[in-house]
Amino acid sequence: MPEPYDHLDTLRQTLRAWLAANAPADWRETCTSHDGFLALQRKWFTTLIEGGWAIPHWPAQGPHGAWPGGGRGLAEQKVIYEELARADTPRLILTFVSTYHAACTLFEWATPEQQAKYLPGILAGEIWCQGFSEPGAGSDLASLRTRAELRGDHYVVNGQKLWSTMGQFADKCLLLVRTSSEGAKQAGLTYLLLDMKAKGVTARPIHQIHGDEEFAELFLDDVHVPVADRLGAEGQGWAVAQSTLSSERGLTLLELSARMRGSLWRLVELVGGDEPGVLRDLGRLATRIDAAQALADQFLAKRIAGEEAVGDASLVKLMYARTLREFTSMGLRLGGIGQQYHEPIVFGGGMETGNWMADFMNSYAWTIAGGSDEVQRNIIAERMLEMPREPKSWVGA
Amino acid sequence: MSEIRTELADAARKALSHGQAGDGLARDEAAALPGEMGWLMAHVPEDRGGLGLGHEGLAAIAKELGRALVPGPVVAQVGVIAALSHADAFDGRDALLEAAMGGEVMTTSLAVAPTGAMVTCVPDADRASHVLVLRPDRVALVARDAPGVTVIERPTWDRTRRLFDVVVPHDAPAKVLAEGTAAQALDATARSTMLFALAADALGGAEAALAMTVDYLKTRRQFDRPLAMFQALKHRVADLQCAIAAADALLWQRAGDADATLLAMGALKAHACGVYRMVTEEMIQLHGGIGLTAEYACHLFLKRALLNAALLGDGDHWDQLSGRALLEGTRA
Ligand SMILES: Cc1cc2nc3c(=O)[nH]c(=O)nc-3n(C[C@H](O)[C@H](O)[C@H](O)COP(=O)(O)OP(=O)(O)OC[C@H]3O[C@@H](n4cnc5c(N)ncnc54)[C@H](O)[C@@H]3O)c2cc1C
Numbered sequence: 235m236p237e238p239y240d241h242l243d244t245l246r247q248t249l250r251a252w253l254a255a256n257a258p259a260d261w262r263e264t265c266t267s268h269d270g271f272l273a274l275q276r277k278w279f280t281t282l283i284e285g286g287w288a289i290p291h292w293p294a295q296g297p298h299g300a301w302p303g304g305g306r307g308l309a310e311q312k313v314i315y316e317e318l319a320r321a322d323t324p325r326l327i328l329t330f331v332s333t334y335h336a337a338c339t340l341f342e343w344a345t346p347e348q349q350a351k352y353l354p355g356i357l358a359g360e361i362w363c364q365g366f367s368e369p370g371a372g373s374d375l376a377s378l379r380t381r382a383e384l385r386g387d388h389y390v391v392n393g394q395k396l397w398s399t400m401g402q403f404a405d406k407c408l409l410l411v412r413t414s415s416e417g418a419k420q421a422g423l424t425y426l427l428l429d430m431k432a433k434g435v436t437a438r439p440i441h442q443i444h445g446d447e448e449f450a451e452l453f454l455d456d457v458h459v460p461v462a463d464r465l466g467a468e469g470q471g472w473a474v475a476q477s478t479l480s481s482e483r484g485l486t487l488l489e490l491s492a493r494m495r496g497s498l499w500r501l502v503e504l505v506g507g508d509e510p511g512v513l514r515d516l517g518r519l520a521t522r523i524d525a526a527q528a529l530a531d532q533f534l535a536k537r538i539a540g541e542e543a544v545g546d547a548s549l550v551k552l553m554y555a556r557t558l559r560e561f562t563s564m565g566l567r568l569g570g571i572g573q574q575y576h577e578p579i580v581f582g583g584g585m586e587t588g589n590w591m592a593d594f595m596n597s598y599a600w601t602i603a604g605g606s607d608e609v610q611r612n613i614i615a616e617r618m619l620e621m622p623r624e625p626k627s628w629v630g631a
Numbered sequence: 632m633s634e635i636r637t638e639l640a641d642a643a644r645k646a647l648s649h650g651q652a653g654d655g656l657a658r659d660e661a662a663a664l665p666g667e668m669g670w671l672m673a674h675v676p677e678d679r680g681g682l683g684l685g686h687e688g689l690a691a692i693a694k695e696l697g698r699a700l701v702p703g704p705v706v707a708q709v710g711v712i713a714a715l716s717h718a719d720a721f722d723g724r725d726a727l728l729e730a731a732m733g734g735e736v737m738t739t740s741l742a743v744a745p746t747g748a749m750v751t752c753v754p755d756a757d758r759a760s761h762v763l764v765l766r767p768d769r770v771a772l773v774a775r776d777a778p779g780v781t782v783i784e785r786p787t788w789d790r791t792r793r794l795f796d797v798v799v800p801h802d803a804p805a806k807v808l809a810e811g812t813a814a815q816a817l818d819a820t821a822r823s824t825m826l827f828a829l830a831a832d833a834l835g836g837a838e839a840a841l842a843m844t845v846d847y848l849k850t851r852r853q854f855d856r857p858l859a860m861f862q863a864l865k866h867r868v869a870d871l872q873c874a875i876a877a878a879d880a881l882l883w884q885r886a887g888d889a890d891a892t893l894l895a896m897g898a899l900k901a902h903a904c905g906v907y908r909m910v911t912e913e914m915i916q917l918h919g920g921i922g923l924t925a926e927y928a929c930h931l932f933l934k935r936a937l938l939n940a941a942l943l944g945d946g947d948h949w950d951q952l953s954g955r956a957l958l959e960g961t962r963a
Contacts, residue, residue: 238858321862502957517953518905518946520962521881528880549876552869613864614872617843622860 271581275328319530338481365402382411401450423471444595504568545618555600565590643695662703666734697835704754710825739763756795771805789934830903901949904940
């Protein structure tokens with residue numbers, strides 16, 4: 235049930251007042267180093283937890299009492315995201331995987347003991363990362379090869395993970411491993427909760443093209459993981475992983491489209507004259523952003539009503555990703571040669587910081603991660619429009 | 632509201648299902664339907680004798696008309712109806728409004744801006760009882776048979792529409808609906824409504840064009856498989872689907888936004904028509920040679936898309952205004 239309007243309006247006003255008193259002001263200046271970034275992200279997360287705004291998507295009640303600020307309906311969450319974006323607060327990047335991917339997967343699959351063990355840590359600011367992708371398993375995730383062998387009460391894990399966002403700072407990891415090579419490749423997967431401080435875990439930050447080190451490569455060398463830290467049954471990893479993958483959909487893109495729209499002034503600032511061609515492209519882009527936002531909005535409304543259809547999420551993601559690319563390209567174009575002089579990035583500054591070369595390169599995060607544009611197009615064509623799939627197997631030369 | 636929207640759309644689709652694309656005769660019959668079925672009163676407030684379904688109701692219907700390529704002056708007619716229902720009361724207004732809602736053709740210009748004594752881009756002027764002359768300082772209704780009023784047909788590539796130039800002498804007798812600032816507001820109301828209806832027509836058409844294309848790709852076989860199996864084609868189709876979905880979301884959002892400005896509706900129309908054009912352009916390419924034949928409906932969609940794009944200000948026009956409004960900080 236959508237909340238009544240006046241209730242949402244009160245929520246909006248309350249949060250707006252809270253943000254006026256609590257939103258960090260100078261974070262773009264302090265986040266020019268990793269230390270500054272980490273300090274700010276931790277502090278902002280704690281402040282939001284205390285204010286009751288960090289985990290609106292959690293259930294109201296945990297095993298040992300109420301979660302602070304949990305149990306919000308989707309319409310309420312939407313208001314919260316809109317206001318956080320409007321106040322230009324930093325996105326919670328460091329704890330994003332913890333509060334979304336990890337928490338949502340735990341809610342769905344963890345035993346009461348596992349929930350009691352892990353959820354309080356997340357509230358206290360523990361950082362999680364996601365160890366799914368591998369050098370040989372990207373879009374074709376189910377082909378992953380990191381092995382876990384059962385030995386008594388623990389698994390012994392060997393392999394390599396790639397692109398683990400925030401992996402170098404993480405305390406815990408959502409780890410997808412292979413426990414069997416029999417049958418369908420999805421059927422041999424198992425889901426483990428890995429302690430990043432365990433013996434044999436090495437995280438090496440990956441230097442990205444725009445100067446950030448947002449993700450890491452994980453090397454797993456005879457790492458012991460207790461059987462008690464397995465989510466779901468052995469061989470059920472693929473199903474558990476689907477919870478993780480769907481946890482961030484919808485709301486994130488609502489927030490991000492709201493932020494993109496709110497950042498249009500950064501482009502406007504760069505327009506010098508009155509050139510009709512520039513005005514037209516700017517105007518066209520602005521309407522396109524409105525459309526992307528309307529689509530994300532509609533998606534959420536459908537979810538609230540329980541009417542989400544196959545492929546809807548792919549449409550939202552593809553539209554957002556392509557629009558972000560256009561947005562950042564426009565910044566590059568208007569910024570001209572000025573944007574070719576190197577400017578260090580603001581860590582955790584979001585998708586549109588006004589450092590247009592960096593923003594442009596960073597926009598690939600959305601066209602590649604979380605299922606690339608091409609993978610989304612496959613889903614739209616094959617699952618939504620029911621166009622026939624290509625023949626499954628290929629015998630290469 | 633969304634239930635009423637679905638019901639209206641279903642009813643319209645059912646009534647129009649005999650006028651499937653390409654079937655010229657049936658489509659001419661379909662042109663009489665909007666008046667007969669009461670669709671022209673959907674967006675009119677109840678205290679003016681309408682159904683009070685607002686822009687949502689209008690969109691539901693206009694999308695179906697676009698989907699079935701229904702001929703006729705509906706876009707202009709809803710503009711006239713909007714002007715009549717929003718004008719201050721004048722002698723004979725209610726009778727005129729009732730007649731227009733019932734299907735008596737009253738038309739107006741779909742040109743971007745008024746030009747001298749010649750009113751251009753006027754749908755179905757030859758069979759209209761009245762022509763609404765929209766100017767920012769004066770909105771007036773002129774009887775089609777008033778002395779000196781002449782209509783000149785301007786055959787268009789889009790054969791689902793008929794456009795005319797109309798000469799309206801300055802001294803032609805007219806019922807003045809509004810003057811001065813009131814005229815500016817009324818002009819904006821009528822234009823907003825027509826821009827919105829064009830956007831809905833475009834998206835109904837785009838959905839139909841894409842559905843036909845996907846069906847065709849599933850049926851047509853080359854290289855021992857359906858064309859729909861080729862990923863190069865799947866991805867183009869997926870991009871079109873994505874563009875339509877986003878434009879449609881924007882349409883419904885603006886439909887529900889009572890504060891949407893003329894510029895917001897213009898920008899919506901430009902965006903929706905850009906999508907329609909892109910879809911129909913691809914439609915012909917993905918049909919191959921058959922897409923170039925007159926017996927196949929592809930060309931009807933393409934031509935309607937391109938005419939829609941040009942009416943009431945093209946993409947460049949509205950995008951430039953949007954860009955300027957952004958610069959001046961006046962864009963919502
Ligand atoms: C910013 C960022 C953050 C990430 N964070 C994480 C994380 O925290 N944890 C984690 O596990 N992973 C993470 N990833 C990894 C991400 O999930 C993969 O990069 C993604 O799934 C694509 O895999 P790949 O890079 O191996 O590309 P590949 O799969 O090798 O694809 C290369 C190209 O081929 C295309 N392609 C692939 N398959 C098809 C197909 N069937 N049809 C058509 N085209 C195809 C792709 O679209 C792409 O253009 C992250 C990636 C990025 C960029």
